[in-house]
Amino acid sequence: MSPKNPYITGNPVGDTHAFVGRADIVREVLSVLKHNENNAIVLFGQRRIGKTSVLHELETKLPKEGPYYPIFFDLLDKSNWPLERLLQDLAKKISDVLQQEQPNLGADPKTTFREVWLPELLKGLPSEKILVLLLDEFDVLDDLDNEGKQPASAVFFPYIRDLLNTDHQHLNLVFVIGRKIDDMTKIAKSLFKTAPHKRVSLLAYEDSIELIRLSETNKTLKWTKEAIEKIWELTHGHPYLTQHFCSRVWENLYNKNPNELPTATLKEVETVEKTDILEASRNALEWLWDGLPPAERVVASILAGAGAKTISEKQLEQLLQDNGVRMMLEELQQAPRILQEWDLIEEAEGQYRFRVELLRRWIAESKPIKKVQQELDRVEPVADALYHAGNELYKNGRLKDALEPLRKAISLNPHHVGANVLLANILLALKKANDALEILEKLKTYNPNAARTGLIKTFLTLAHSSKNEDEQLKYYKRVLELDTGHPEAKTKVQKIWGRRGDKAYKKGQLNEALKIYQAANLNEKAKKVQQELNRSAQELKQAKRFERRQRITVIRDMIRTHWKSTLETVGVIALFVGTYFFFESFT
Known part of the structure; x- marks a missing residue:
C-alpha cells in the first residue's frame, strides 16, 4: 500500500484527521446553543484561516x-x-x-x-431537537455589485433577522464572515448587534506542532526538531500555510x-522555503x-517591503511618506490596528511586525507599494463611483459635465x-492651468509620483502662455526639478539664458556672459568667451610687462645721469680741498 x-x-479539513485545535471555538458555539437567550453566534477571521x-x-x-441537526450552507457563489x-x-x-421530501x-x-x-418543519422536530444553520461566507451578501446596485443583504438580512425570532428553542444559526462586523453595512450590523462573536485566529504553538507531526501519526514521515x-x-500557526x-x-x-x-x-524545509512555496501558495x-x-493593503505592503524587522509607528509614517503616501486618511491611520485585529501583524514594545513571515515575503514580492497605491482610491466607495461617472463623461467628450462628479x-x-x-487634466484642456496647478500641488503633498506628470504638463502650459522671460524660466525650472532631463524645458532654458548671455557679450561684459553661458551649459559659447578673456588677459599681461620695462629703462637712465653729475661735482670739490691744504703747508 x-x-x-x-x-x-486547498480544501476544508473539518471532520478529517487534519483538523487540529479550535477547541475554544467549539466550546463557545456549544455554550451559545445551550442558552435560549442567544440563538446565533458570529465566527469571523481572515480568509484561509x-x-x-x-x-x-x-x-x-x-x-x-x-x-442538534446541523445544516452546512455555503453562500460564497450566491451573492x-x-x-x-x-x-x-x-x-x-x-x-x-x-x-424529508423535496x-x-x-x-x-x-x-x-x-x-x-x-415553522411546520420546526414543529415537526422532536421536542428536544434543534436545527442549527451553519451559514458559510455570509458576508458576501453584503457587498455592492459592480453596478452599485442594492446588496442582497438589504433583503436577506432582515429576513434572517425575522427567522431568528421564529423559534428560539428549535432554531439556531452560526454565521461565518470574512471580515469584522464593524466593516459591514448598517443593515448587517443590525442583524449581528446582539449576537456574540468569536475570532477564528492562527493556531497556537502546540496545535501547530500537532499539525506538522500529522505524518508521524500516519507513520509516513518523521521530523527533526530544527x-x-x-x-x-x-x-506561525497559519493553518493553510502550515x-x-x-x-x-x-x-x-x-x-x-x-x-x-x-x-x-532543516535542509528539506529550507529547500522548499527557497524554491516554490510562495508561487505554489499564490492563489490562496x-x-x-x-x-x-x-488602506490595509497599503500599510501591509509598506511593512512587508521593510523586511522582517520591527517598525515603529513613526518609522511606518516615514516609510509611507518616502513612497509618496501621507498618513492623512483616517483609514490609513487605523490600518495598523485593523491589521493587528486580523492577525496579520502584531505589536511588540511599540513596534509592528508581520506575524506570518511567509505572508510578509509574498506581499513584499507580489504587492510592492507602487502597485498597491491605487487601492487608496477605493477607500471611499461613493467617491470612487463618482470618479468613474466623471471618467465616463470625460471619455465621451463631455469635459464640463465631468467637473461636478x-x-x-x-x-x-x-x-x-x-x-x-483627471480633474486637473480636464482643467488644463479647458485652459484653466492655474486651477489645475492648485489641485496638483495638493496631490503632490501626499502622492508626488501621481502628481508628477500633470505638474510637468501644467508648468509647460503656463510657460507657453507667459510673455515674461522670468516667469518662463520659473516654470521651466519647476519642470526640471521634476525631470532633470526634460528636453523641451532644457532647450527653452538654454535659449533664454543664451539670449541674455549674448546681450552681455555685445555690451562687452565678458565675465557676465561667461557666467550665464556656463550656467546654461552653452559650452561652445562659453569656450569662445573664455578664449577672448584669456587673450585679453595675455595682452594685458604683456602690456604690463612692457610698461614695467619702460619704467626700468627711464629709472636707469636717470640714475646714470645723476651719478655722472655727482662724480663731476665730487671732482671739483676734491681739487679745491687739495689746493687748500697745499698752500697751508707753506705758512
Whole structure:
C-alpha cells in the first residue's frame, strides 16, 4: 500500500484527521446553543484561516454533543441570487439532510418559507431537537455589485433577522464572515448587534506542532526538531500555510522513492522555503489579499517591503511618506490596528511586525507599494463611483459635465488620486492651468509620483502662455526639478539664458556672459568667451610687462645721469680741498 500524504491543502479539513485545535471555538458555539437567550453566534477571521473547516467540524461534532441537526450552507457563489432562489436552495438542503421530501414553496417562496414551511418543519422536530444553520461566507451578501446596485443583504438580512425570532428553542444559526462586523453595512450590523462573536485566529504553538507531526501519526514521515521550529518560524500557526508547506516537504521526499521511513530535516524545509512555496501558495494568498480593505493593503505592503524587522509607528509614517503616501486618511491611520485585529501583524514594545513571515515575503514580492497605491482610491466607495461617472463623461467628450462628479468625489475623498489627476487634466484642456496647478500641488503633498506628470504638463502650459522671460524660466525650472532631463524645458532654458548671455557679450561684459553661458551649459559659447578673456588677459599681461620695462629703462637712465653729475661735482670739490691744504703747508 502506497504511503498517503496526510496534509490537506486547498480544501476544508473539518471532520478529517487534519483538523487540529479550535477547541475554544467549539466550546463557545456549544455554550451559545445551550442558552435560549442567544440563538446565533458570529465566527469571523481572515480568509484561509480555517473558518469553513470549523463549520465542517461542527457539522460532524454537534450531533455527538447534543440534540442538534446541523445544516452546512455555503453562500460564497450566491451573492447575486434573488432571495426566492436562495430560500428554495436552503429549503432543499435542509430537506436533504433531514431526509424529508423535496420542499414546494409555491409562487411566493419568501412568505411560504418563513410563515409556513419552516415553522411546520420546526414543529415537526422532536421536542428536544434543534436545527442549527451553519451559514458559510455570509458576508458576501453584503457587498455592492459592480453596478452599485442594492446588496442582497438589504433583503436577506432582515429576513434572517425575522427567522431568528421564529423559534428560539428549535432554531439556531452560526454565521461565518470574512471580515469584522464593524466593516459591514448598517443593515448587517443590525442583524449581528446582539449576537456574540468569536475570532477564528492562527493556531497556537502546540496545535501547530500537532499539525506538522500529522505524518508521524500516519507513520509516513518523521521530523527533526530544527525542521519543525523552522516551519513554525515561517508560518506561525497559519493553518493553510502550515499544511501546504508540510505537504511540499512530504512530496519532495517521496519523489525520491525512499526505501525506508524518511526524515524531514532543516535542509528539506529550507529547500522548499527557497524554491516554490510562495508561487505554489499564490492563489490562496491572492484570495486572502483580496479580502483586505484598500488602506490595509497599503500599510501591509509598506511593512512587508521593510523586511522582517520591527517598525515603529513613526518609522511606518516615514516609510509611507518616502513612497509618496501621507498618513492623512483616517483609514490609513487605523490600518495598523485593523491589521493587528486580523492577525496579520502584531505589536511588540511599540513596534509592528508581520506575524506570518511567509505572508510578509509574498506581499513584499507580489504587492510592492507602487502597485498597491491605487487601492487608496477605493477607500471611499461613493467617491470612487463618482470618479468613474466623471471618467465616463470625460471619455465621451463631455469635459464640463465631468467637473461636478469629480469635484464631489474629491470632497468625499480628498486623496482620491484618479479623481484629482483627471480633474486637473480636464482643467488644463479647458485652459484653466492655474486651477489645475492648485489641485496638483495638493496631490503632490501626499502622492508626488501621481502628481508628477500633470505638474510637468501644467508648468509647460503656463510657460507657453507667459510673455515674461522670468516667469518662463520659473516654470521651466519647476519642470526640471521634476525631470532633470526634460528636453523641451532644457532647450527653452538654454535659449533664454543664451539670449541674455549674448546681450552681455555685445555690451562687452565678458565675465557676465561667461557666467550665464556656463550656467546654461552653452559650452561652445562659453569656450569662445573664455578664449577672448584669456587673450585679453595675455595682452594685458604683456602690456604690463612692457610698461614695467619702460619704467626700468627711464629709472636707469636717470640714475646714470645723476651719478655722472655727482662724480663731476665730487671732482671739483676734491681739487679745491687739495689746493687748500697745499698752500697751508707753506705758512
